Amino acid sequence: MQTESLFENLTTANIITSIVDLLIVWYVLYLLLTVLKGTKAIQLIKGIIFILVGRALSNFFNLTTTTEIFDTVLEWGFLAIIVIFQPEFRRALEQLGRGSLFRSNSTNGAGEHDKLREAMIKAIRYMAKRRIGALIVFEKDTGLKEYSETGIPIDANITSELLINIFIPNTPLHDGAMIISGDKIDTAASYLPLSESNKIAKSLGTRHRAAVGISEVTDAFTVVVSEETGNISVTYSGKLFKEISLDELDDLFKKHWTMLPPAKEGGGFFARK
Template sequence: MDNLNAFLYDNFSVTIPSVHVIDVIEILIIAFFIYEILLWLKNSRAYMLLRGILVIVVFFVIAGLLQMNTILWLGERLLSVGITALIVVFQPELRSALEQLGRRNLFQVLVKGFQKNAEERFSDHTLSDLVKACFDMGSVRTGALIVIEMETGLQEYERTGISIDAILSRQLLINIFEKNTPLHDGAVLVKGDRVVSATCYLPLSDNMEISKDLGTRHRAALGISEVSDALTIVVSEETGQVSVTKGGRLYHDITADELTKFLEDIQNKNIKNDRKKEGGSADEQKA
């Protein structure tokens, strides 16, 4: 090791630092907190706010490179105020993140972080019951709003509703959205094969191009699709038509086969990605 250090120093003016057990523990602790911060950003609206802050930072970096002294002077004066403003803006997310950190087991978090998730997003039975329930409700003009969580966490919307945490079934969905029942108003949040929450409040879309014929359910479905990657199913109470929103787009008045295709596209996403990494999809292997 001494010879290697001497060679590196003589030729590159660098040396290999000595690493002790404390250094390894310190690295693991820092890595854990960085992981928690990134996970918090992913599961909250803080990510979008952070992107806005990064744009401002890049702007001031460019101003520094171009020697725009007036802008730099303003930036220095606003820095202390900006830090206070960030704490105020992020206050709900920061409080939620600290509460979650206090409730979680460190060992379980670390183990879960290294586990590879290659399972289906939900089962074929769940897919079938979703399709049947939506079109059964459509046939009797029962309105429904079902949000299927994907990669983006929807905990902040889940907390606005009533916890259900039950295995998804056709009968359960129909009973939830039955008119004049306590849980029929608002959205149902689905995660995997379970209904996690009902009567959830969703953000309404500000898109002025939405048809005036569409009601609050469709606007809420578009709203959640604009701030997350969730797929949302809407059953119109007025017409009985079934629609889907994803990625800020509305697919209006779809058939049962089309809804099945939408759900199949997100159902096997993780498996398809893993197969591609292993050497191609099943169709490619058959070919």
């Protein structure tokens, strides 16, 4: 009798309402992930998932103290998230107002990687020989959106001529960092956080300190061409490696500069942003 009563209550209107309700919830989650993708906040989501799994396991095995610790972290953690990631939430509302959440860009296949590396090596060789200072950041898993937004949007294909022209002294875009996202020049003249490490030699300038700084807070790979000596340096994992040869740089590009797979037709969350 209870089963029959249940089916009687499942009217067409109720079914449609439930489906719409689920679709709205999933769509809101989709928009949230779309906004956070390309920022450091996406790493935070992985941490939250870890805490939720840990809380469930500790509760399952009756680990009282551990469960209380997880509950405390969850209770106060969300308040801390709102404070720490206030810029991301503000940007989300701005993008929603502009309708920019639905935009996506295409990317070339991985077969172009060799040509792009050759163009990059050619430009860096030219700048190093003539002591043209340059700071180039390559985005990896941790998004650099909050830093690219401080610069001038370029969104251009990578060519050696364009790379050189951007860093020519006394031009509007030469000062600051160029950010490479996938196979595109994302922005130029972007501001990066400066490292406060005492291990950086006093003889090195702002470019090197900014390169180390971005490698301390993200997993980005950065190339620096010294304006004083023409030497090539790279940073990753919070470490600075000086006087890199072009052959060594090419090997590092193969390791750290990976082209993303082609965007799916129609874009979406898993399309290249």
